[in-house]
Amino acid sequence: xxxxxxxxxxxxxxxxxxxxxxxxxxxxxxxxxxxxxxxxxxxxxxxxxxxxxxxxxxxxxxxxxxxxxxxxxxxxxxxxxxxxxxxxxxxxxxxxxxxxxxxxxxxxxxxxxxxxxxxxxxxxxxxxxxxxxxxxxxxxxxxxxxxxxxxxxxxxxxxxxxxxxxxxxxxxxxxxxxxxxxxxxxxxxxxxxxxxxxxxxxxxxxxxxxxxxxxxxxxxxxxxxxxxxxxxxxxxxxxxxxxxxxxxxxxxxxxxxxxxxxxxxxxxxxxxxxxxxxxxxxxxxxxxxxx
Amino acid sequence: xxxxxxxxxxxxxxxxxxxxxxxxxxxxxxxxxxxxxxxxxxxxxxxxxxxxxxxxxxxxxxxxxxxxxxxxxxxxxxxxxxxxxxxxxxxxxxxxxxxxxxxxxxxxxxxxxxxxxxxxxxxxxxxxxxxxxxxxxxxxxxxxxxxxxxxxxxxxxxxxxxxxxxxxxxxxxxxxxxxxxxxxxxxxxxxxxxxxxxxxxxxxxxxxxxxxxxxxxxxxxxxxxxxxxxxxxxxxxxxxxxxxxxxxxxxxxxxxxxxxxxxxxxxxxxxxxxxxxxxxxxxxxxxx
Ligand SMILES: Nc1ncnc2c1ncn2[C@@H]1O[C@H](COP(=O)(O)OP(=O)(O)OP(=O)(O)O)[C@@H](O)[C@H]1O
Ligand SMILES: [Mg+2]
Numbered sequence: 001x002x003x004x005x006x007x008x009x010x011x012x013x014x015x016x017x018x019x020x021x022x023x024x025x026x027x028x029x030x031x032x033x034x035x036x037x038x039x040x041x042x043x044x045x046x047x048x049x050x051x052x053x054x055x056x057x058x059x060x061x062x063x064x065x066x067x068x069x070x071x072x073x074x075x076x077x078x079x080x081x082x083x084x085x086x087x088x089x090x091x092x093x094x095x096x097x098x099x100x101x102x103x104x105x106x107x108x109x110x111x112x113x114x115x116x117x118x119x120x121x122x123x124x125x126x127x128x129x130x131x132x133x134x135x136x137x138x139x140x141x142x143x144x145x146x147x148x149x150x151x152x153x154x155x156x157x158x159x160x161x162x163x164x165x166x167x168x169x170x171x172x173x174x175x176x177x178x179x180x181x182x183x184x185x186x187x188x189x190x191x192x193x194x195x196x197x198x199x200x201x202x203x204x205x206x207x208x209x210x211x212x213x214x215x216x217x218x219x220x221x222x223x224x225x226x227x228x229x230x231x232x233x234x235x236x237x238x239x240x241x242x243x244x245x246x247x248x249x250x251x252x253x254x255x256x257x258x259x260x261x262x263x264x265x266x267x268x269x270x271x272x273x274x275x276x277x278x279x280x281x282x283x284x285x286x287x288x289x290x291x
Numbered sequence: 292x293x294x295x296x297x298x299x300x301x302x303x304x305x306x307x308x309x310x311x312x313x314x315x316x317x318x319x320x321x322x323x324x325x326x327x328x329x330x331x332x333x334x335x336x337x338x339x340x341x342x343x344x345x346x347x348x349x350x351x352x353x354x355x356x357x358x359x360x361x362x363x364x365x366x367x368x369x370x371x372x373x374x375x376x377x378x379x380x381x382x383x384x385x386x387x388x389x390x391x392x393x394x395x396x397x398x399x400x401x402x403x404x405x406x407x408x409x410x411x412x413x414x415x416x417x418x419x420x421x422x423x424x425x426x427x428x429x430x431x432x433x434x435x436x437x438x439x440x441x442x443x444x445x446x447x448x449x450x451x452x453x454x455x456x457x458x459x460x461x462x463x464x465x466x467x468x469x470x471x472x473x474x475x476x477x478x479x480x481x482x483x484x485x486x487x488x489x490x491x492x493x494x495x496x497x498x499x500x501x502x503x504x505x506x507x508x509x510x511x512x513x514x515x516x517x518x519x520x521x522x523x524x525x526x527x528x529x530x531x532x533x534x535x536x537x538x539x540x541x542x543x544x545x546x547x548x549x550x551x552x553x554x555x556x557x558x559x560x561x562x563x564x565x566x567x568x569x570x571x572x573x574x575x576x577x578x579x
Contacts, residue, residue: 003432014420198418204376205430205477206405 008215012222015191019223022187026180026227026277027234030269033176034235036169037265042258043162047155054123056136056150059116064144072142073119081131084122090115116146177276180227184220184280192216192284217281224277228270236260322390323351324485324516325375327542329384332370344370346540347384352485352518357511359527360520362537368520371537372487375518376408377401389484406434409478409486409515413493415470417477419463423454426462427476434481448480452506468499472506479510486510488519492526504529 012019060069069087076085088096093115123132136148192199202212239260246258261269332345344367352358360368373379374386377393386393388404396404409430417426424445431441449458452472457465462473471491478486488507492500504519504526511517521527527534534545 010421197416198421201416201418201426201429201477202433204405204410204416205433205481206402206408207429207433208402209399211433 004211004214004218008218008222011191011195011215011219015194018187018190018194019219022183022223023227023230025183026223026273027230029176029179029183030228030231030273031234033169033172034231034261034269036165036172037269038235038239038261040162040165040169041261041265043158043165045257045259047158047162050151050155050158054127054132054151056121056123056132056148058119058121058139058148059146060118060144061146062113062116064117068142068144069117069119072139072144076119076121079135081124081127081135082121083124086120088118088120090117093118177272180224180273180276181280181283184223184277185284187223188216188220188281188284191219213282213285216285217278220277220279220281220284221274222277224273224275224280225270226273227277228273232261232266232269323353323387324356324389325352325518326350326387327371327384328387330374330381330386331383332367332374332379333382334370343540345374345381348537348540348542350535350542350544352516354484354516355511355514357508357517357532358519359532359534360518360537361522361527361534364522366537367540368522368537369489372410372489372518372520375485375487376405376410402433406430406481407484409475409481409483411471411474411478411486411488411491413490415467415474415494417462417470417473419461421462422458423449423460423462423465423473423476424458426473427458427480430477430481444480445476448476451479451510452476468495468502471495471503475503475506475510479515482515484516486515486517488517488521490521490523491519492521492523497525500526501529 073085073087076082090112132150132152136150139145140148199212243258327348327350330345330348334342334344336342362368374381381394427445427448428441452475454472492503507517536543536545
């Protein structure tokens with residue numbers, strides 16, 4: 001085994017250009033996969049967070065008489081499922097978006113009308129989706145109410161986005177797996193033809209088939225693992241660059257707090273890279289038959 | 292013999308057949324290393340016609356012999372050797388190496404056969420990117436010997452072929468003659484039962500060819516059995532040696548000298564005035 005590692009090392013050094021090219025291709029493939037996973041992970045996070053907060057926004061017509069609005073607020077306050085009720089005037093809404101200091105100057109040009117007055121309701125977390133929908137239904141029927149938005153509908157929408165994202169990530173994963181096998185396989189085939197003399201010598205001195213092949217499989221494993229690791233490193237760098245540039249106010253508004261891939265996913269990517277690399281290496285050796 | 296105390300463990304190929312041929316007892320010592328018994332070889336050519344290269348070859352090579360194999364180009368010298376190291380298989384007959392039928396080996400046991408052979412080619416077949424020592428060591432690495440033992444025996448083999456001190460050099464930078472010495476060191480480092488050489492001097496100038504032949508003779512003098520294929524007549528004439536002449540698919544066994552043969556079997560221009568070391572009348576022998 002140590003001899004195989006030694007020969008794999010020799011091979012990697014002797015053909016470093018070829019192997020570097022292969023690692024770069026693998027890294028690109030894994031960056032795509034990792035980015036898709038990153039999106040899925042964050043959508044999932046978001047859905048979880050939104051799912052937990054039982055909230056609803058009751059948007060009021062601009063011409064709604066204040067008496068009616070007060071009546072609605074009073075009525076909501078006595079419903080046991082409702083934990084808190086808060087009236088937000090257009091000015092309040094604007095302040096929420098921009099923060100106290102004024103926030104992003106481009107956003108400050110958004111006209112006042114863009115922010116309808118609303119009643120913000122917090123529903124107790126133990127209240128089920130159906131009960132929330134019942135209250136929403138009654139509220140929506142009121143003449144002063146323009147519309148009701150619950151996070152429930154958002155959560156549902158997010159759920160389908162998440163599903164699509166997961167499917168896309170799966171499809172991407174399949175493509176990436178195929179690409180890794182193809183890249184490592186053809187790299188090994190190329191390495192093999194370049195090292196034909198070496199293989200011939202090994203055969204001549206009575207090397208067993210596994211003795212001949214093991215270094216190539218090790219090289220494939222190494223390539224896969226390095227490619228995946230490089231991809232994770234690149235993604236991490238991009239992620240933190242984007243995160244620091246992301247407008248904090250906008251992120252807060254969306255309840256978005258981007259998280260990087262969890263350690264287990266990172267580990268999984270690297271292990272997958274290694275395993276696929278080994279398989280690709282073995283695949284590249286298929287034509288290397290006995291004698 | 293040098294290094295015999297550090298011999299490789301017995302390989303299954305031998306274990307299953309006779310005892311270790313190099314240290315074997317009296318009985319083993321008397322058994323031929325190599326026997327061809329009615330060997331036929333046909334190449335099926337793409338044109339559709341069959342080429343009968345060997346049409347029933349019988350011969351026996353005893354332990355410690357030095358045998359030339361010669362004959363015109365295309366006679367089947369390389370084919371004969373390939374049959375021994377199982378790069379080709381016989382179509383009929385048997386080839387016994389150390390008592391085992393080579394033709395019946397499974398693909399899995401071919402490596403074990405080759406670990407008991409040392410093979411040298413015209414084109415050296417050294418790995419140019421490896422060092423001299425690495426090129427030689429590979430023959431022992433496949434046996435799984437310890438690194439210390441490999442170092443010792445590699446150093447010894449490199450010295451035997453006259454490359455002492457060059458072990459760390461990249462094989463690619465060596466001259467042709469030196470590369471062939473590396474190949475020879477690789478062939479003998481495992482102390483094989485038989486060394487096969489297929490035109491080992493073919494790529495070298497005449498003086499160098501004689502040097503390399505001399506090296507094979509030294510190796511032979513130390514007890515190694517050598518089968519040396521060549522069509523270079525000057526090599527055959529250096530010393531009286533047993534010669535197997537291959538022509539028209541058959542082997543004629545010549546104890547020494549080639550006078551009674553026409554010169555037509557050698558490709559190269561024959562220099563009749565070249566000194567001949569042969570005195571004894573030739574004796575033809577069929578071995579079965
Ligand atoms: N794999 C093969 N398929 C078909 N024909 C072959 C094959 N190998 C060798 N031959 C033919 O068999 C004949 C014997 O070839 P071989 O290489 O054994 O000759 P040789 O005596 O070694 O010749 P040389 O002195 O030129 O090396 C040649 O005519 C060659 O063309
Ligand atoms: Mg030949």
